[in-house]
Amino acid sequence: MEGKRSKVRMCCLCNQSRASLNRPKTLQQICRDCFYLSFENEIHQLIIDNHLFTPGDRVAIGASGGKDSTVLAYVLSKLNRVHNYGLNLFLLSVDEGITGYRDDSLETVHRNQVQFGLPLKVVSYKDLYGWTMDEIVKLIGLKNNCTFCGVFRRQALDRGAAFLKADKLVTGHNADDIAETVLLNILRGDIARLSRCSSIITGEDGPIPRCKPFKYTYEKEIVMYAYFKRLDYFSTECIYSPNAYRGFAREFIKDLERIRPRAILDIIKSGENFRISTNTKMPEQGTCERCGYISSQKWCKACVLLDGLNRGLPKLGIGRSRPGIGCKEENESRGVKSIESKQCGSLDF
Amino acid sequence: MQLTLEFGGGLELLCDSKKIHNVNVEQQNGEDKLTMKGLLSWVKTNLIKERPEMFMKGDTVRPGVLVLVNDCDWELSGQLSTLLEEKDVVVFISTLHGG
Amino acid sequence: MACNGAGGCQSGCYKDEEPTSDQPTASSETDSRSSSNLCIKCKLNDAISGYGGIDDGRFCADCFKSNLFGKFRFAVTSNAMISPTDKVLVAFSGGPSSRVALQFVHDMQERAHKNFEASRDRSLPVFGVGVVFIDETAVLPIPSHEMEEAVEVINLIVSSLSPPRKELHLVPIETVYSSDSTDGKERLIELMNAVSDPTGREDMLLCLRMLALQKVASEFGYNRIVLGSCISRIAAHVVSATVKGQGYSLPADIQYVDARWEIPVVLPLRDCFAQEINMFCWLDSLKTIKLSTGPSSSINSLVSSFVALLQEENPSRESTIVRTAGKLIPFHFNRIPEIVDGNVPLATRRRQKRYNLKSNESVSSESFCLLCNSPLDKSEIVDWSNHKNCKNSDTFYTSCCSSCQFQILPPDSTSMEKFYMHLPHSVVSRANQANNGNLKALREQIQDCLLSDGEEET
Numbered sequence: 001m002e003g004k005r006s007k008v009r010m011c012c013l014c015n016q017s018r019a020s021l022n023r024p025k026t027l028q029q030i031c032r033d034c035f036y037l038s039f040e041n042e043i044h045q046l047i048i049d050n051h052l053f054t055p056g057d058r059v060a061i062g063a064s065g066g067k068d069s070t071v072l073a074y075v076l077s078k079l080n081r082v083h084n085y086g087l088n089l090f091l092l093s094v095d096e097g098i099t100g101y102r103d104d105s106l107e108t109v110h111r112n113q114v115q116f117g118l119p120l121k122v123v124s125y126k127d128l129y130g131w132t133m134d135e136i137v138k139l140i141g142l143k144n145n146c147t148f149c150g151v152f153r154r155q156a157l158d159r160g161a162a163f164l165k166a167d168k169l170v171t172g173h174n175a176d177d178i179a180e181t182v183l184l185n186i187l188r189g190d191i192a193r194l195s196r197c198s199s200i201i202t203g204e205d206g207p208i209p210r211c212k213p214f215k216y217t218y219e220k221e222i223v224m225y226a227y228f229k230r231l232d233y234f235s236t237e238c239i240y241s242p243n244a245y246r247g248f249a250r251e252f253i254k255d256l257e258r259i260r261p262r263a264i265l266d267i268i269k270s271g272e273n274f275r276i277s278t279n280t281k282m283p284e285q286g287t288c289e290r291c292g293y294i295s296s297q298k299w300c301k302a303c304v305l306l307d308g309l310n311r312g313l314p315k316l317g318i319g320r321s322r323p324g325i326g327c328k329e330e331n332e333s334r335g336v337k338s339i340e341s342k343q344c345g346s347l348d349f
Numbered sequence: 350m351q352l353t354l355e356f357g358g359g360l361e362l363l364c365d366s367k368k369i370h371n372v373n374v375e376q377q378n379g380e381d382k383l384t385m386k387g388l389l390s391w392v393k394t395n396l397i398k399e400r401p402e403m404f405m406k407g408d409t410v411r412p413g414v415l416v417l418v419n420d421c422d423w424e425l426s427g428q429l430s431t432l433l434e435e436k437d438v439v440v441f442i443s444t445l446h447g448g
Numbered sequence: 449m450a451c452n453g454a455g456g457c458q459s460g461c462y463k464d465e466e467p468t469s470d471q472p473t474a475s476s477e478t479d480s481r482s483s484s485n486l487c488i489k490c491k492l493n494d495a496i497s498g499y500g501g502i503d504d505g506r507f508c509a510d511c512f513k514s515n516l517f518g519k520f521r522f523a524v525t526s527n528a529m530i531s532p533t534d535k536v537l538v539a540f541s542g543g544p545s546s547r548v549a550l551q552f553v554h555d556m557q558e559r560a561h562k563n564f565e566a567s568r569d570r571s572l573p574v575f576g577v578g579v580v581f582i583d584e585t586a587v588l589p590i591p592s593h594e595m596e597e598a599v600e601v602i603n604l605i606v607s608s609l610s611p612p613r614k615e616l617h618l619v620p621i622e623t624v625y626s627s628d629s630t631d632g633k634e635r636l637i638e639l640m641n642a643v644s645d646p647t648g649r650e651d652m653l654l655c656l657r658m659l660a661l662q663k664v665a666s667e668f669g670y671n672r673i674v675l676g677s678c679i680s681r682i683a684a685h686v687v688s689a690t691v692k693g694q695g696y697s698l699p700a701d702i703q704y705v706d707a708r709w710e711i712p713v714v715l716p717l718r719d720c721f722a723q724e725i726n727m728f729c730w731l732d733s734l735k736t737i738k739l740s741t742g743p744s745s746s747i748n749s750l751v752s753s754f755v756a757l758l759q760e761e762n763p764s765r766e767s768t769i770v771r772t773a774g775k776l777i778p779f780h781f782n783r784i785p786e787i788v789d790g791n792v793p794l795a796t797r798r799r800q801k802r803y804n805l806k807s808n809e810s811v812s813s814e815s816f817c818l819l820c821n822s823p824l825d826k827s828e829i830v831d832w833s834n835h836k837n838c839k840n841s842d843t844f845y846t847s848c849c850s851s852c853q854f855q856i857l858p859p860d861s862t863s864m865e866k867f868y869m870h871l872p873h874s875v876v877s878r879a880n881q882a883n884n885g886n887l888k889a890l891r892e893q894i895q896d897c898l899l900s901d902g903e904e905e906t
Binding site: 223224255 | 358359411413415420425445
C-alpha cells in the first residue's frame with residue numbers, strides 16, 4: 001500500500017456516510033447511525049418477540065456501573081420512550097462494601113441516574129446480611145471470598161427488586177456471557193444449569209423473573225456503542241479477584257470469535273437446542289427454612305454461609321472436604337487461570 | 350510521527366493508569382511508513398509497563414481488544430496493515446470487563 | 449445442611465462442580481506415599497503413572513492393560529456390538545486409537561477362535577474381521593514416501609494379527625465416486641476446492657470418509673464398522689458441535705452405536721482416554737503411524753487444543769464433558785437394531801432383550817441433512833410445498849443443515865449448481881430418497897380424501 005491510506009468505505013446500508021465499524025454479527029460495514037439503529041432495533045424486536053414486558057411493569061435494571069449495565073440502562077430507557085413500552089424503569093445497584101472498588105463504580109451509577117433520568121436504589125450487603133465484603137475478607141482471607149460474594153449478590157438483586165416491588169429484573173448479560181456459560185456448564189457437568197442458561201427469561205417460578213435483553217448482543221458491539229455514544233462506564237477488575245487472569249473459556253471464545261464471529265450465536269443456539277434426558281435427576285425446588293428464599297436444600301446457600309460467618313466458622317458451606325477440591329481456590333489466590341472469567345459467580349443466572 | 354493514543358476498558362492500568370498518551374513514534378528500520386503492526390510493537394515496548402499478555406497476543410492485539418483508528422474500526426482499514434498518518438488518534442478498548 | 453452443591457442449588461452456588469457420585473475417589477493408598485504406589489488391584493506390583501487421565505498412578509502395567517481391555521469388552525457386550533455371526537470392518541487410520549481398537553478386536557476374535565477350536569460341537573461361529581485404510585492423498589498434502597511407508601507398516605500389522613486371518617482393504621478416498629465415473633479423483637478435488645472455510649473442508653472430508661467406509665463395508669459384506677473414537681475425541685466433538693450450533697444433533701454422534709447408516713457404526717473405545725491408549729501402545733510397543741497433513745487453522749483444531757489444555761489442568765475434564773453430553777437424549781438409531789434373523793443364536797437375542805434394546809423404529813420420524821446426515825432441528829426442516837419448481841441443486845441446499853450451509857456449501861445458486869454436479873452419486877441419491885419419502889408421507893396423510901379411479905362423485 002503506497003501513498004494515501006486505502007479508500008474510505010461507505011456504509012453498506014445507507015451508502016451515505018462513511019463506514020465506522022465491521023459488525024461481527026453480520027459482517028456488515030456500517031456507519032454509526034445505521035449501527036445505532038440496527039443495535040437498538042434488534043433489541044426492540046427481541047423484547048417484542050419474547051413478550052418480555054407488559055405495560056405498567058416496574059422493571060429493575062441490575063446496574064453495576066460497568067459497560068453492559070450502563071448501555072442496557074441507556075438503551076432500555078430510550079426504547080421505552082420511543083416505543084412506548086409504558087415501563088417504570090429504575091436502577092438497582094448492589095454495594096458489596098468493597099472500599100475503593102465499589103465506591104467508584106457506584107459513583108458511576110449515580111452519574112447514570114442523573115444522565116439517564118432513572119431513579120436509583122442501592123442495596124448493601126451490610127443491610128441485607130450484616131457483613132461487608134471487606135469484613136468478610138478480613139475474617140476469611142482471599143480464599144473463597146468470591147464464593148460469598150457471588151451467593152450474596154444474586155440474592156441481593158432479588159431481594160432489592162422484591163423490596164422495590166419490581167415485576168421484572170433485567171441484567172446486562174450479553175451473548176459472549178451466555179456462550180461462555182453454556183460452555184462452562186458442559187465443562188463442569190452442570191446439566192441443571194445447562195438446561196436453563198440459554199433462556200432469555202429465567203426464574204419465572206421464583207421471586208422475580210429475570211430477563212436478558214442482550215442475549216444476542218455481542219460484547220464488542222456493546223463496547224462500540226458505549227464508545228461512540230460516549231457513555232460513562234466503569235471498568236476495573238474487582239480488587240479481590242486474582243490478578244491477570246481471564247478464564248480459559250472466555251479466552252477460547254475470543255479466539256473462536258476471531259476465526260468465526262457467528263460461533264458465539266451458534267453456541268447459544270446449541271444451548272437452546274439441547275434436549276435433556278428425562279431420566280436425569282434434577283434437583284427439586286423448595287424454600288429455605290431460615291429466610292424463605294428459593295433453595296433445593298433445607299437452608300439456602302446464603303444462610304449457610306452467614307451462619308458460618310456469624311459463628312466464627314467461615315469454612316462452613318465452602319466446597320467439600322475432599323483432597324483436590326481446595327486446590328481450585330489455591331490456584332485462584334495465586335493468580336493461576338481458572339476456567340471461568342468471572343469468579344464472583346455473576347455468570348450464574 | 351505525532352499520534353494520540355487512548356486506552357480504555359481497563360487497559361489504562363497497564364500504562365501507569367493513564368488513559369490518553371500523546372506520543373511521538375520514531376520509525377524503525379528506516380521505513381517511512383508506519384503501520385499498526387509497527388505501532389503495536391512500539392506501544393508494547395514503550396508504554397505497556399506490566400502484563401503485556403493482557404494487551405497483545407503474538408504480533409496482534411489480544412482477542413477481545415478493540416482498535417479504532419480515527420473512530421473507525423481497524424477491521425475496515427486492514428487491521429495490522431493499516432497505515433497511520435500524522436496526528437491520527439488510535440483507541441484501544443478492552444472488552445473483557447464485567448458490566 | 450450445607451449445600452452439597454451438586455449444581456442444583458437455586459440460591460446461586462456456582463462452584464466448579466464435579467458430581468460426586470460417579471467420580472472415582474482417590475484411595476487412601478495413593479494418598480500416603482506418592483513415590484512407590486502399589487497397584488490398587490493386584491496389590492503386588494508398582495503402579496505406573498505419568499500418562500495422565502483419572503486412573504493415573506493406580507494400576508500396575510498388567511492390571512492397567514487388562515483394565516483397558518475390560519472397558520472395551522464391556523462396551524462391546526453391553527451394547528451388543530459384535531455377535532458371532534457378524535462380519536466386522538475395523539476403520540484403521542494408523543493412529544493409536546484405531547491401533548488399539550484393532551488390537552482388542554483381534555484379541556477378542558482370537559479368543560473366540562480358540563474356544564471354537566476347543567469346543568466339541570462347534571456351534572458358535574467366530575465373527576469375521578476385516579481392516580480398511582483410507583488413502584486421502586488426493587485431498588491432503590501427505591508426502592508420497594510417507595504414504596508408501598505407512599502402507600508397508602499397515603500391511604505388516606494386519607498380517608501379524610493372524611490367526612484368524614483378516615482381509616486388508618486399502619482404498620483411496622476417491623473410491624466414493626468409483627461406481628459413478630472414472631474421473632472420480634478430479635471431481636473430488638473440484639468438490640473440495642469449492643469449500644473455502646477450513647473447518648468446512650475438514651468436516652466435508654469426514655463426510656466423504658464415512659461414505660468410503662460405508663461403501664467398502666457394503667461391497668464386501670461387512671455388517672458392522674468399528675471406529676476407534678475414544679473419550680478425548682468425543683469430548684472434543686461435543687465442544688466443536690456446540691460451537692457450530694449443532695446442539696440438536698450432537699447426541700447422535702457420541703453414543704456407543706450409530707445405526708443411522710446402512711452399516712451400523714460402533715465405538716467400543718468410547719470409555720477410554722487418549723492418554724491411556726497412548727500408554728497402552730507404548731507398553732506393548734504397538735506401531736502407529738502419524739501422517740503429516742499440514743497445519744490446521746480450523747475450529748476443530750482450536751477446540752482440540754482447548755480440550756487438551758483443560759484436560760491437563762484437570763484429568764477428569766474429558767470424562768465430565770462426555771458425561772454431561774451423555775445426559776442429552778440420544779436418537780432412536782443410537783442402538784443396534786434387533787435381529788430378526790433366525791440364524792442368530794438365541795443367546796445373542798436374549799442378551800439384546802436383557803439390555804433393553806428395542807426394535808428399530810421407522811427412521812422417517814427424523815429428517816437428515818443430505819450432506820452430513822445429522823438429524824435436522826425444527827428450524828432446519830423444509831416445507832416442501834414451496835419448493836416444487838426449484839433446481840435440484842437448490843433443493844439440495846435447502847435440505848442440508850445450517851452448519852453445512854454455512855461452512856461447506858457455496859452461498860450462491862450458480863456455484864451451488866457446480867458443487868452439486870461434483871457430488872458423488874451416493875449423496876445425490878439421498879435427495880431423491882428423501883423426496884420420495886416426503887411424497888409418500890404426504891400421500892398417507894391425505895389418503896382418506898383421495899378418490900380412487902372410477903369412483904364417481906355423487
